[in-house]
Amino acid sequence: MTRSSEFEALAQAGLERAKALGATYADVRVVEENRRSLAVRMGRVSKLEQSQSLGLAVRVLVGGAWGHGAAPDLTEGAVLALTEGACKSAKAGAVYRKKPVCLAPLASQVGEFRSSFEEDPFEVSIEEQFALLMETDGLLRGDPRIRVSTAQMDFLREGNWFFSSEGSRLFQETLRSGAGFSVTAVGNGEVQTRSYPASFGGNYVQKGYEHVRSLDLPGHAQEYRDQAIALLTADPCPSGTFDLILGGGQLALQIHESVGHPNEFDRVLGFEADLAGRSFVTPEKRGNFRYGSEIVNLVADSGLDGGLATMGWDDDGVPAQRWHVVEAGIHRNYLTNREFATRLGDPQSFGANRAWGWRYPPQIRIPNLSLMAGDAGSLEDLFAESENAIFFDTVKTWSIDQMRLNFQFTCEIAWEIKGGKKARLLRNPTYQGMTPTFWGSCDAICGQDEWKLWGVPNCGKGQPMQIAEMTHACSPARFRGITLL
Amino acid sequence: MISREQAREIVEWVFSASPAEEAEVVLSSHAGNSIRLAEAAPSEQNSLEEAKVWIRLIRDGRQGRSSSDSFSKEALQHSLDQAWAAAEYAPVMELPPLESTSSGGDGGLPEKTAQALASHPQEKKLEQLAPYLSEGVHEDVQLTGFYDTQGSSLTYATSRGCFRHGYVGKASFSSTVILEPGGAGVGAVRRNEKNLEDKDVLGVGETALQKAKASREPRPLDPGEYPVLLEPNAVGNLLMFLSWAGLGARPFLDGSSFLSSKIGEKVLSDKISIVDDVWDPRFCCLGFDLEGQRTQRVKLIEEGIARNVVFDRPTAKEAGRETTGHAGLQPSASGPFPSALILEPGDVEETDLLGTLDKGILVTQFHYTNLMDPQKVTVTGLTRNGTFLVENGKIVAPVQNLRFTMSLVDAFSSVRGVGREGRLVEAFFGGAAIVPSLVLDAFRFTSATEF
CATH class of the missing domain: 3.30.2290.10 (PmbA/TldD superfamily)
Known part of the structure; x- marks a missing residue:
């Protein structure tokens, strides 16, 4: 018996029991995760862990209300107990629902999806991986002002089996890799950090170890160490109104916070109000609200090559899709799952339903969501035609209100743009704005050659909080008349 | 289990x-x-x-x-x-x-x-x-x-x-x-x-x-510096950032903590005393850490004076100190952190705190607070779920939410009053603390929202 057929037999037992207990819909997910995390800090191992996780979740719809149970126990007894518990609580909850859950239609899905990679990071020796981290970390140190240096890599392989009462049978296997370093200098009353290639431990993509090799961590170490030291005595970033050019890593977070989250349709309807908040993108805005300037095109794409949220199907079993959230500056669509597509009156879900591993019920999550490239050429081209602008790069701090309007971001580093080139180095750069005004001020986006994938490995949502990963691809872009603090 | x-x-x-x-x-x-x-x-x-x-x-x-x-x-x-x-x-x-x-x-x-x-x-x-x-x-x-x-x-x-x-x-x-x-x-x-x-x-x-x-139809309010009455949920949110940025041994030893090289010096208002105590029955904490050490009650700030940070064994060895029993899984890159913070209550009845404000703002909660500068503990965030204008000791109107940007070292150095009742609160990103309400003389709101 193969693992898939073994899991299918378990799932079938749960699905049949759910049906017998009155469920109008049920699905069973089995998720297996294998992870390797390595890190060094100031020349010492700070993390070396290999982990395995295998668990099962049952989700049922009884009387128009959801029930869900999960455990790391793949026995028929456990499946039946989880199913019975989920049906019981769903039935009890259904009494209170004035608007029963109604799922958008979906034909049964059968198939497999495997992400592509060239070199399996789990086949590369830990010794070789540590050698790379130690070499990088060593290059980051060597100056008394450097107080913290870290280098890390992290790999995750996830297998996901999905079986539904509507006949769907799916298997997906994804592999993602990430690596990076950061270096912190202390002095002159300042604490300054530089991170490569991005904050949050580096950049992550749905690829293999070839991604880590392509980053060339040691090759960038000295440049970033020197920048951290230089920031200690750099001039503070001026406050006032300036033209702003955002580097890709920072722009990715801007997309995430001010376009991704406010367009989760469960959030729009208030289902996240108790924790993360609601949204200014209320339903009447669809199709007519000016979200940004005419050059702003924001596209969700669950098939993006290398994207952290790239998949064959979501956790409703809905096939991967590509759709505009914002087209030529106008709001077009939300992020939906089968439950909330019907609340929107849409004929089908966009397929944005995802759960964190096996433990929790799926919910609408930001998919890969990207700002399409423009015609402003390279970053140097954009500098060349910008006067008195400031270039911000690398995420440091982020904050946005619960309607996703008022945001304030601080970057690790900035440069004054003078005479069409990078000039004075600036520390502690912070900008603040209101979402539609900010996107409306976008007047230049670099071209396809600058379009890069930026992975977000730490997106939190839900109660209990679930972590999701996704990618925002973009080219650097310019925004006119932005408030700097 | x-x-x-x-x-x-x-x-x-x-x-x-x-x-x-x-x-x-x-x-x-x-x-x-x-x-x-x-x-x-x-x-x-x-x-x-x-x-x-x-x-x-x-x-x-x-x-x-x-x-x-x-x-x-x-x-x-x-x-x-x-x-x-x-x-x-x-x-x-x-x-x-x-x-x-x-x-x-x-x-x-x-x-x-x-x-x-x-x-x-x-x-x-x-x-x-x-x-x-x-x-x-x-x-x-x-x-x-x-x-x-x-x-x-x-x-x-x-x-x-x-x-x-x-x-x-x-x-x-x-x-x-x-x-x-x-x-x-x-x-x-x-x-x-x-x-x-x-x-x-x-x-x-x-x-x-x-x-x-009480929050219906809030009026806009210009950003600026105001005295504030912070309810316990808001105080707890700020205290967590003070802790993450500076009350653990790792940032203390790295030189990025607001307490680095300042033990024994006055760093906050003398109305502020902070301890970490997993043994306080109002918490529900284990009494050991992940090096098998007994977790000790640690005085962190005493009447505004920096007294200590929490240690695990590796950081204690580096500092020439004894562990306080606050280790996480080893090896640990981020080092130990307090796990049961208590901001000691003061002597003002909760109901009397409002009366200390001639003109100010009552804050129920903060939202999406984040750290901008660890050494000064400069944070930004927004008010949420009930923000009110106070005049002559009374709530006069709900106001639209405001963004603040300021050093918590400065904020906790301008304490006008500390409530008598400590309440257990949880922070947005996790962690719990027992804190009273606080009245601060000056809190810097830097921009406004539209709701």
């Missing part, structure tokens, strides 16, 4: 099967049920059981760690094999010896109490919620919330003879109410206790409704 006896059986099996000179095992088991509320009804329910084992093996001065979600012998053997293989290739490093004793109590809850929290029935929660949910039947009331009960066990054991095991659990209910149309009034309250009686649940709901009603 696993019992002490089951835990002992598992760790003994691991030690007997381990090929290493020394081994460390951490076992965690957890169970709980939760209900999310939206549109005055359950929108999501989950029942979760989970387990985790972390195995660390020491091999010729090298160490490897692995973890698994299963306590089966097959999974444990696989974890041993992985940790052993990892240790073979890890760099050699100087490691503190594993603990061999288990002195001091384990703290936490009786097993039965934790088990009861872990298996608290969903139907019982719904019965408790029913009267409150009936308040949300009106079209203009958007009633949301989260009711969660859970119990956990944690075991720390070493092949040198240390064995510690304890239980924790909690029940928490929070609710946010939105009243529309006519401008959204939003109110939210969180309560986090070892168990919640019917009156606790209804009390949270009633307070959230009252906050929402």
Whole structure:
């Protein structure tokens, strides 16, 4: 018996029991995760862990209300107990629902999806991986002002089996890799950090170890160490109104916070109000609200090559899709799952339903969501035609209100743009704005050659909080008349 | 959840099967049920059981760690094999010896109490919620919330003879109410206790409704510097950032903490005293850390003077100090952090605090606070769920939410009054603290929202 057929037999037992207990819909997910995390800090191992996780979740719809149970126990007894518990609580909850859950239609899905990679990071020796981290970390140190240096890599392989009462049978296997370093200098009353290639431990993509090799961590170490030291005595970033050019890593977070989250349709309807908040993108805005300037095109794409949220199907079993959230500056669509597509009156879900591993019920999550490239050429081209602008790069701090309007971001580093080139180095750069005004001020986006994938490995949502990963691809872009603090 | 006896059986099996000179095992088991509320009804329910084992093996001065979600012998053997293989290739490093004793109590809850929290029935929660949910039947009331009960066990054991095991659990209910149309009034309250009686649940709901009603049609207010009355949820949010940025040994030793090189100096208002005390019965904490050490009560700030930070054994060795028993899983990049912060109460009745404001702002909660500068503990964030203009000691109007940007060292140096009642609060990104309300002389709001 193969693992898939073994899991299918378990799932079938749960699905049949759910049906017998009155469920109008049920699905069973089995998720297996294998992870390797390595890190060094100031020349010492700070993390070396290999982990395995295998668990099962049952989700049922009884009387128009959801029930869900999960455990790391793949026995028929456990499946039946989880199913019975989920049906019981769903039935009890259904009494209170004035608007029963109604799922958008979906034909049964059968198939497999495997992400592509060239070199399996789990086949590369830990010794070789540590050698790379130690070499990088060593290059980051060597100056008394450097107080913290870290280098890390992290790999995750996830297998996901999905079986539904509507006949769907799916298997997906994804592999993602990430690596990076950061270096912190202390002095002159300042604490300054530089991170490569991005904050949050580096950049992550749905690829293999070839991604880590392509980053060339040691090759960038000295440049970033020197920048951290230089920031200690750099001039503070001026406050006032300036033209702003955002580097890709920072722009990715801007997309995430001010376009991704406010367009989760469960959030729009208030289902996240108790924790993360609601949204200014209320339903009447669809199709007519000016979200940004005419050059702003924001596209969700669950098939993006290398994207952290790239998949064959979501956790409703809905096939991967590509759709505009914002087209030529106008709001077009939300992020939906089968439950909330019907609340929107849409004929089908966009397929944005995802759960964190096996433990929790799926919910609408930001998919890969990207700002399409423009015609402003390279970053140097954009500098060349910008006067008195400031270039911000690398995420440091982020904050946005619960309607996703008022945001304030601080970057690790900035440069004054003078005479069409990078000039004075600036520390502690912070900008603040209101979402539609900010996107409306976008007047230049670099071209396809600058379009890069930026992975977000730490997106939190839900109660209990679930972590999701996704990618925002973009080219650097310019925004006119932005408030700097 | 696993019992002490089951835990002992598992760790003994691991030690007997381990090929290493020394081994460390951490076992965690957890169970709980939760209900999310939206549109005055359950929108999501989950029942979760989970387990985790972390195995660390020491091999010729090298160490490897692995973890698994299963306590089966097959999974444990696989974890041993992985940790052993990892240790073979890890760099050699100087490691503190594993603990061999288990002195001091384990703290936490009786097993039965934790088990009861872990298996608290969903139907019982719904019965408790029913009267409150009936308040949300009106079209203009958007009633949301989260009711969660859970119990956990944690075991720390070493092949040198240390064995510690304890239980924790909690029940928490929070609710946010939105009243529309006519401008959204939003109110939210969180309560986090070892168990919640019917009156606790209804009390949270009633307070959230009252906050929402009082918040209807908020008026815009110019940003600027104002005196503020911060309710406990808002104080707790700020205290967590003070802790993450500066009260652990790692940032202290790295020079990025606001306490670095300032022990014995006055750093905050003399009205501010902060301790970390897992043994305070209002918390529900274990009394040991993940090096098997007893967690000590630590005076961090005493009447504004920096006294100490918390240590684990590696940072204690680096500093020439003793551990305070605050270790996380080893090795640890971020080092130890306080786990049970208490901001000592003052002498002002909660009801009298408002009267200390001639003109100022009452803040119920903060939202999405984040750290901009660790050394000055400069943070930014927004008000949320009930922000009110106060004049002559009285609330005169709800105001639209404001963004603040300021140094918490400055904020906690301008304390006008400290409330007499400490309340247990949870922070947005996790962590709990017991804090009173505070009145601050100057709080810098830097921009405004539109709601």
